[in-house]
Amino acid sequence: MRWTIKPKPSDDKINHLAQALNVEDFVATLLVQRGIETFEQAKAFFRPSLDHLHDPFLMKDMDKAVERIEEAIANQERILVFGDYDVDGTTAVSLVSSYLKSYYPHIATYIPDRYLEGYGISYKGIDYAEDNEFTLIIALDCGIKSIDHVAYAKEKSIDFIICDHHRPGDQLPEAAAVLDPKRTDCDYPYDELCGCGVGFKLIQALGSRKGETIDDLIPYLDLVATAIAADIVPMTGENRVLAHYGLQVINADPRPGIKALVHQVKKQTLDITDVVFIIAPRINAAGRIKHGNHAVELLTEFDFDQAQQFASEIEQYNSDRKDLDKQITKEALAQIIENQETEQFTSVVFQEDWHKGVIGIVASRLIETYYRPTLVFTKSGDKYAASARSVKGFDVYNALEACSEHLEQFGGHMYAAGMTILPENYPAFKAAFEKQVQETIQPEMRTQEIEIDAEINFAAITPKFFRILKQFEPFGPQNMTPVFLSKNVIDTGHGKTMGKEDEHLRLFVKQNNSEGLAAIGFGLGDKMEFTTHQKPFQAVYCIDENEWNGKVTTQLRLKNIKP
Incomplete structure (x- = not known):
């Protein structure tokens, strides 16, 4: 390593802050390294306050989103709350659906099947909405690039409200409202919210129209804190405030589903690391092994005995996930050792019976042993599917883009991506990916850094x-x-x-x-x-x-x- x-920051900045706060120089150094240089910034950092949250109506299209939901309620329309199958998506769906259900009955939820529908808004989900007479879909943690899907829904007289936090493409979907703080035309002061965070801003806006204050929404912050921790978004600004208060809810009076999960592991007080390693993997395991619906059932259940039953099922999914992860990692490491004749710049492995739900975790595990960009492939229908993980500083998405002639489709970001490929293209892609990484990776990126x-x-x-x-x-x-x-x-x-x-x-x-x-x-x-x-x-x-x-x-x- x-x-x-x-x-080290400048002595002037350190001395100024150390004197203002009456702390040792090395404490001031830690703060300045985090961008905290004044007494006021330090006060906001050490004493997070719900008063520091921004007005939700500063987000572009928030007024349109609220008006469309109020119109749907006034007209007794059926509303479908749709979200991804990971922690951010399932917590966001649980948050928005349980809030709306607290005062309006015609609400249902939809989580796509990881294997049959894949990530994001699906045509199958829109068909389900049409078959069951839903006229408004609120999409959470997905949808910012779903231009064709939203157009398909519009033909069926179904409106969309998009609540996303991923970077938009050149064109936005033609939805009733598109909430995404990363929109270039959105002036919202903080653009690092997770999907559940954007969902929270939506219920904050809805609540304000009913005379509710932020204090009325505190019980929902256990979900928001869980999503912030799991989605690895920056722990700054609003995220820090929401996580701070959400942890207090988790430790003092969480919803029955989260209480049941914590009850399984018998830990007294949880910090953010515990949320990442105890709560999040269990919620994720539902979508990986069975179906994300199980996570939403758990997180929206208000009977503790029933929640315990759901939690014990999810505990079993998580145990199955761990066993699969351990076994596949062992088999993948054996493959790497067997095929390692020359110095490799990548790890690319394939076995057709590996479980698609855990190959991303396995890719991360392989990087712990062989520190290099890694792809783990398995068979998916008549194609191969893979999860990619990268090392610090290396953009695996760009590397895949350079080899895209061999791929059917791919998507993701700098450190994690997914792709599908035709089996006959696998050997050529594997060689092209190795060559691309070898030519573009910097020498220092090949050694893990502390x-x-x-x-x-x-x-x-x-x-x-x-x-x-x-x-x-x-x-x-x-x-x-x-x-x-x-x-x-x-x-x-x-x-x-x-x-x-x-x-x-x-x-x-x-x-x-x-x-x-x-x-x-x-x-x-x-x-x-x-x-x-x-x-x-x-x-x-x-x-x-x-x-x-x-x-x-x-x-x-x-x-x-x-x-």
Whole structure:
């Protein structure tokens, strides 16, 4: 791994903020690195407030969306709430449908089948709407490029309201309203909302017309926080406010479906990382293994006993997903080893019976072992389908575009994409993709990088410092958990490896005359040799808490060590 220390901001900025806030210089450094340079910005960062949320009517077409929904309700029209099968889509559908159902009965939901319909608005979904006399479809987390689908619906006298957060193409669908803060003609002050976030702005606007305040909508924020965490959107601006208050709802009074999921794992207090690794994969597992409808059923159920039943089914889907993921990863790694004759710049693997719902996860797993752009193919009908994942800094979407003559279709973004291909084109595509990556990838992109916020001494890790660090939460893109470097660290002789295959490392470390600190390094068992016989080493780590037998202590979560 490459260790890169982030550039230190100017001394003037650091000194100014340190004095304004009465904090240590290295705390001010962490804040300035996050774009926080004034007392007011720091106050907004450390004390998120619902008052900081923007007026939803600042979003282009919000007035049209609200008017069309009010018209539908006045005319007793049937409204179909449509969304993608991932966490952002299913939480958004659950949010908007449950809000509308709280005062209007003619509401139903639709999640496309991952395998039969694929991503986004589908013709099958529109036909379903026509067959069941729906005249308005609210599409969430999808639809911004569905020009043909919206036109098809219009021919059947079905209107669309699009609520999306993906980048629009050159043309917008001819919908009754298109809500997307990434529209070039939209002046909304914050354009990094997830799909569920855009859905929340819609219910905020609807609520304001009924005299509701933001306080009336707080119970819906458990869904919004879950989507923000799962969709890996920047943890800044409105997202930070919504996630902050949503976490409070998750921990204090969540909806029965989320309470039932948390109940399964028996954890007292959840932070944003727990939402990413505990709640989100379970919601996602429904769409991967069975159908996204199961996630919506869970998230809109208000009877706790019934919610527990749904949660236990989803727990089984998640367990099946883990087994599939583990087995396919093992088979894929074996393929890479078997075919590795020369130095490869990519990993491209195929097996026709691999489960389409987990190949994206497997691609990410392969990058953990072989750090390079990765495609995992399986058979889908009479074609091959793949998920692509990339390494930091390399645009896999552009690489696929350069090889698109071999592909049937593809879509995605810089770090993740999907595609289909005819079987006879697979060998030529595989060779073209390897060549394209070899010619365009920068040498430094081929080694995993750890970005370090600052070098500190253990003496700086005081209870006060940790209390301040906790207030940096919730963490996420553009506000990642701070990573520190310390040198001349020694293990006091209590170090050991842990795990079935000694894959983890547990140390008790000191630096100079500091107090000893517990340190845990997942996946670092092979680095034990650097720590024996009190040899000094360098450590890169985050600071967190360990709870054991009711006692909470500060510990280091090691990311890497070297002599």
